[in-house]
Amino acid sequence: MMIIMRTEATQSQIASVVARIEKQGLRAHISHGAERTAIGAIGDGRLINRDTYILLPGVDRVVSISRPYKLASREFCPEDSGFPVDGVHVRPGQVLLIAGPCAVESRSQMLEVAQAVHEAGAHALRGGAYKPRTSPYSFQGLGKEGLEILAEARELTGLPVITEVMAPEKVSLVAEYADVLQIGARNMQNYALLRAVGESHQPVLLKRGMSATIKDLLMAAEYILSHDNERVMLCERGIRTFETATRNTTDINAIPVLKSLTHLPVILDPSHSTGHWEFVSAVARAGIAAGADGLMVEVHPHPEEALSDGGQSLRPKRFAELVEEVKSIAEAMGRKVPPQPVPKLED
Numbered sequence: 001m002m003i004i005m006r007t008e009a010t011q012s013q014i015a016s017v018v019a020r021i022e023k024q025g026l027r028a029h030i031s032h033g034a035e036r037t038a039i040g041a042i043g044d045g046r047l048i049n050r051d052t053y054i055l056l057p058g059v060d061r062v063v064s065i066s067r068p069y070k071l072a073s074r075e076f077c078p079e080d081s082g083f084p085v086d087g088v089h090v091r092p093g094q095v096l097l098i099a100g101p102c103a104v105e106s107r108s109q110m111l112e113v114a115q116a117v118h119e120a121g122a123h124a125l126r127g128g129a130y131k132p133r134t135s136p137y138s139f140q141g142l143g144k145e146g147l148e149i150l151a152e153a154r155e156l157t158g159l160p161v162i163t164e165v166m167a168p169e170k171v172s173l174v175a176e177y178a179d180v181l182q183i184g185a186r187n188m189q190n191y192a193l194l195r196a197v198g199e200s201h202q203p204v205l206l207k208r209g210m211s212a213t214i215k216d217l218l219m220a221a222e223y224i225l226s227h228d229n230e231r232v233m234l235c236e237r238g239i240r241t242f243e244t245a246t247r248n249t250t251d252i253n254a255i256p257v258l259k260s261l262t263h264l265p266v267i268l269d270p271s272h273s274t275g276h277w278e279f280v281s282a283v284a285r286a287g288i289a290a291g292a293d294g295l296m297v298e299v300h301p302h303p304e305e306a307l308s309d310g311g312q313s314l315r316p317k318r319f320a321e322l323v324e325e326v327k328s329i330a331e332a333m334g335r336k337v338p339p340q341p342v343p344k345l346e347d
């Protein structure tokens, strides 16, 4: 249930609504809109006595949220949400470009690709230090050393860093280095991890599980949001179907469907969606045309030598071409690719 306050509602009127919610054994979630404050009463709906709120001073109306995901729903927040990520903004109407290798393999590889994607126009860097590999014999990532290299790549380029965290006990370490915590497809329903990244209050990119429905994805997002972390982006990365010509099947439908159901930003990963570099740009373009708020693309300077996902990685030159294509499509859709973050000056 949402309690929408009048535009002229005072702080003390807001506080008494919050106190009433908490007295009923529920949690109050305040969102300050441009014009008015809305207060969500989160918890067991049976505890809510709707009528008592309508009569409180400063209350305009009381709205029930029909979806099982409350904080993630459009009913809760009709406007697209956005938030700053160290120098760049995830912002409605803008297209965020995240690029980098599947895994941080070495200092020289990461710094080379970081500079290349920066020159090509990326807004944020990706690179896995902890890799969820299907085989235990495959490269598992450089761990803490990988995080340190990512931090150096951020220093060099000024681009914020997105990297995966796989276990709750690693959240604080990864959060020390990363600007955005990535939850991988295989961990989308790891509730202990979702809770831990929620409590970290660090921006999160939540990838859709390969067999997860759109509702499952939104319920997973709800875990993070309900632990007081509003800075969540969703990522469509392809789902398992009977088709074997590509690694996964891009659920392009998910983009407009998610945009209608939730206010959260929606990013498309065309690399894991397709699994083949030849198809990445076409699907990336389709994602932007379908309304995605950004792309996360795997880029490697020498894909033939990559320790993971070389076959789906674009070379920097091809990525730079894709950036230009995306700019044209974004413009045709009335959106724009924002400027890159400006590197911080040394003191």
Ligand code: PEP
Pocket: 102, 128, 132, 183, 184, 185, 186, 207, 237, 272
């Ligand atoms: C990745 O982004 O490198 C990754 C492992 O993706 P996913 O979790 O979508 O498979």
Ligand code: MN
Pocket: 102, 103, 272, 298, 308, 309
């Ligand atoms: Mn990968």
